[in-house]
Amino acid sequence: MLRHIPVLAQEIYDYLPQWWVDWFDGTFWHWGHAEFFLSHEKEKRSLDWMMIIWTDVDVRMINKARELTKNYADYIDIKHCSYADIQNLWKSFDYELLDLWVNLEHFKDWSRWFSIKEDAPLDMRFNQESWITAEEWLQKSSWEVVMNALIKYGDFSEKTSEYLSKLFIEERKKNPFKTTFSLKDFLLHHHFNQKKIAVIFQVIRIMVNQELDQLEKFLVDFPWTLKKGWRCFIITYHSVEDRITKNAFKALSEGWEFVLINKKVIVPHYTEVQKNKAARSAKLRIIEKL
Numbered sequence: 001m002l003r004h005i006p007v008l009a010q011e012i013y014d015y016l017p018q019w020w021v022d023w024f025d026g027t028f029w030h031w032g033h034a035e036f037f038l039s040h041e042k043e044k045r046s047l048d049w050m051m052i053i054w055t056d057v058d059v060r061m062i063n064k065a066r067e068l069t070k071n072y073a074d075y076i077d078i079k080h081c082s083y084a085d086i087q088n089l090w091k092s093f094d095y096e097l098l099d100l101w102v103n104l105e106h107f108k109d110w111s112r113w114f115s116i117k118e119d120a121p122l123d124m125r126f127n128q129e130s131w132i133t134a135e136e137w138l139q140k141s142s143w144e145v146v147m148n149a150l151i152k153y154g155d156f157s158e159k160t161s162e163y164l165s166k167l168f169i170e171e172r173k174k175n176p177f178k179t180t181f182s183l184k185d186f187l188l189h190h191h192f193n194q195k196k197i198a199v200i201f202q203v204i205r206i207m208v209n210q211e212l213d214q215l216e217k218f219l220v221d222f223p224w225t226l227k228k229g230w231r232c233f234i235i236t237y238h239s240v241e242d243r244i245t246k247n248a249f250k251a252l253s254e255g256w257e258f259v260l261i262n263k264k265v266i267v268p269h270y271t272e273v274q275k276n277k278a279a280r281s282a283k284l285r286i287i288e289k290l
């Protein structure tokens with residue numbers, strides 16, 4: 001069993017308003033945050049009025065989640081959908097949390113190619129029911145789409161992005177990319193180092209799962225679902241995700257209905273990063289509906 005430590009859990013708990021009841025955890029996975037908060041609340045009060053709605057797009061997480069949370073089954077409603085579908089839940093919440101990025105199991109599960117360390121078919125979908133795999137994305141996208149993705153989500157220069165996207169198109173005509181190592185070897189052959197290769201894999205994952213579209217949709221819809229006086233928390237691990245969140249929260253706070261709780265982004269203390277490497281790039285932003 002992988003040991004999972006929820007990121008910035010104490011900081012979020014410290015900023016949670018008292019006596020929250022209706023709770024939305026959009027990226028539940030190992031229920032690390034949920035478990036942390038519930039165990040702390042239990043020391044203070046009965047949980048009888050509480051309801052957590054959990055969503056995760058990864059269907060494989062659902063059975064595992066039911067097993068993990070069986071002692072809290074009365075309080076947890078598990079939904080297989082994207083957090084971006086929050087409005088379809090027809091409910092309003094006291095507390096909303098997104099803890100973005102992949103989870104540890106995704107990296108270990110090389111059959112779905114979240115890790116570049118193992119050879120595996122190019123898949124990379126969080127949601128096995130979604131239509132496009134990494135292989136298909138690489139095979140079907142135009143060079144302009146690939147180039148723009150590399151610029152926007154990989155911070156590559158325009159020149160490098162154009163060069164690489166044209167290389168992809170040329171290569172796929174002769175040798176479609178079917179496995180992790182076929183792509184990795186191709187990039188090594190063209191002098192991209194391991195670090196750059198990891199970034200390129202990440203860009204493809206972001207595109208396959210439409211990760212930033214999901215976040216943008218959530219940021220448009222969540223204000224309608226948050227109760228007055230309550231808070232939304234978002235942890236990001238990628239600079240583009242953080243920028244999108246920061247700008248959306250800032251725009252909301254310029255009206256009269258929302259206020260930023262932390263003007264300066266919250267990052268983990270170095271002692272947390274020492275214990276949990278996954279926390280190293282985490283950034284937390286919090287907004288309250290007045």
Ligand SMILES: C[S@@+](CC[C@H](N)C(=O)[O-])C[C@H]1O[C@@H](n2cnc3c(N)ncnc32)[C@H](O)[C@@H]1O
Binds near residue numbers: 032
């Ligand atoms: C970093 S993990 C969350 C960890 C969790 N907070 C904990 O402490 O156990 C992120 C999870 O978000 C899920 N995910 C990614 N995109 C999603 C989306 N659009 N909707 C719902 N879940 C998503 C992934 O499958 C993954 O399990």
